[in-house]
Amino acid sequence: MSSIPKTCKAAVLEEYGKPLQICEVAIPEVEPRGILVKVEMAGICGTDVHQRKGDLTIKSPLPNIQGHETIGRIVKLGDGRVRDAAGEEVGVGDRIMWAHADCGECYWCQIARDPVLCARRSGYGWAPPTALRGGFAEYEMVSPLTNVVKVPEELTEEEAVGVGCAFRSVVAGYERFGKLGLMEDVVIQGSGPIGLYSTVVARESGARKVIVVGAPQNRLELAKRWGADHIINIEEHKTAEERKELILGLTQGRGPRNAVEASGVPAAFGEGLELIQKGGKYLILGQSSAGLTTIMPSLITSKALTIVGSVSAHVVHFYTALQFIKANRAKYPFAELVSGKYQLEQINEALANMESGKEIKPVIDNRAR
Numbered sequence: 443m444s445s446i447p448k449t450c451k452a453a454v455l456e457e458y459g460k461p462l463q464i465c466e467v468a469i470p471e472v473e474p475r476g477i478l479v480k481v482e483m484a485g486i487c488g489t490d491v492h493q494r495k496g497d498l499t500i501k502s503p504l505p506n507i508q509g510h511e512t513i514g515r516i517v518k519l520g521d522g523r524v525r526d527a528a529g530e531e532v533g534v535g536d537r538i539m540w541a542h543a544d545c546g547e548c549y550w551c552q553i554a555r556d557p558v559l560c561a562r563r564s565g566y567g568w569a570p571p572t573a574l575r576g577g578f579a580e581y582e583m584v585s586p587l588t589n590v591v592k593v594p595e596e597l598t599e600e601e602a603v604g605v606g607c608a609f610r611s612v613v614a615g616y617e618r619f620g621k622l623g624l625m626e627d628v629v630i631q632g633s634g635p636i637g638l639y640s641t642v643v644a645r646e647s648g649a650r651k652v653i654v655v656g657a658p659q660n661r662l663e664l665a666k667r668w669g670a671d672h673i674i675n676i677e678e679h680k681t682a683e684e685r686k687e688l689i690l691g692l693t694q695g696r697g698p699r700n701a702v703e704a705s706g707v708p709a710a711f712g713e714g715l716e717l718i719q720k721g722g723k724y725l726i727l728g729q730s731s732a733g734l735t736t737i738m739p740s741l742i743t744s745k746a747l748t749i750v751g752s753v754s755a756h757v758v759h760f761y762t763a764l765q766f767i768k769a770n771r772a773k774y775p776f777a778e779l780v781s782g783k784y785q786l787e788q789i790n791e792a793l794a795n796m797e798s799g800k801e802i803k804p805v806i807d808n809r810a811r
């Protein structure tokens with residue numbers, strides 16, 4: 443491995459609503475248990491699009507480096523870091539992925555024992571450039587408290603990159619949701635990465651019918667290859683009433699036992715409450731905006747619905763998602779999630795194509811750098 447440079451290129455968000463700027467930033471010293479990685483591939487997320495515009499519920503201080511879905515190749519390990527979260531030895535040259543770092547000391551970490559809700563999480567994708575904790579850069583610094591997992595040898599970057607955000611969130615969401623009963627129907631609202639991974643997990647969990655509602659058509663076609671039995675294109679079937687009729691027709695007139703909200707559109711929540719059968723369950727995974735919507739809360743009581751929310755994930759969910767891909771890669775074309783590859787300098791174009799819906803999962807591909 444060649445010597446470590448003093449600086450590297452990074453795309454910096456300086457002002458909300460403005461394009462990211464390619465800047466030369468300092469590479470910090472590696473602390474004990476810290477890890478410096480070369481960014482191999484960084485996924486671009488719907489969240490990044492909203493974050494750049496400043497319309498998320500949580501606003502990150504400026505300036506910062508975005509990108510929270512990174513595969514990094516280890517360049518330097520800080521003293522004391524020898525293994526990943528699964529107990530495997532890690533060394534220079536290994537590819538890793540990592541979770542946000544929880545503090546391990548707060549009420550949520552210690553008493554509630556739900557570290558995803560940690561009050562002092564230090565995350566990736568919204569820290570100042572001096573911390574170098576964002577994927578839209580040539581190098582990234584993994585902090586001492588961060589849990590990491592090795593990417594299995596046989597996985598390509600294209601197959602693994604979706605684990606960094608959507609897939610680990612889906613694994614964590616299904617865990618909170620509890621087991622899907624065998625031969626139950628599942629409706630997935632949304633055909634972006636969260637919807638697609640929700641589809642493949644529903645399929646592998648023994649669902650009877652998996653019905654995906656979304657757009658555009660290329661995402662729905664991928665949903666079919668990832669296990670959907672039926673797809674409903676919202677550009678063709680424009681009203682909630684029309685979609686409900688189609689779904690009732692596919693589910694003996696009762697509606698699905700389970701639904702997963704993966705679209706992030708606030709109005710989808712009300713639509714889901716209308717669809718699910720009595721006694722059914724609803725997993726809310728996609729909502730992250732400050733948008734409002736109108737619902738009829740009495741549907742929850744009259745139909746005795748169970749509603750489960752979930753946010754982000756812990757390192758165990760990264761590990762599980764990677765193992766799931768390793769076990770099922772002959773069955774599902776996971777690499778097809780990556781719809782476009784861009785150089786770091788093309789980051790603004792990639793974000794624009796994510797926003798317009800042209801891309802399913804665009805990535806910054808640094809492997810040739």
Ligand SMILES: [Zn+2]
Nearest residue numbers: 487489607608
């Ligand atoms: Zn993301």
Ligand SMILES: [Zn+2]
Nearest residue numbers: 545548551560
């Ligand atoms: Zn904590």
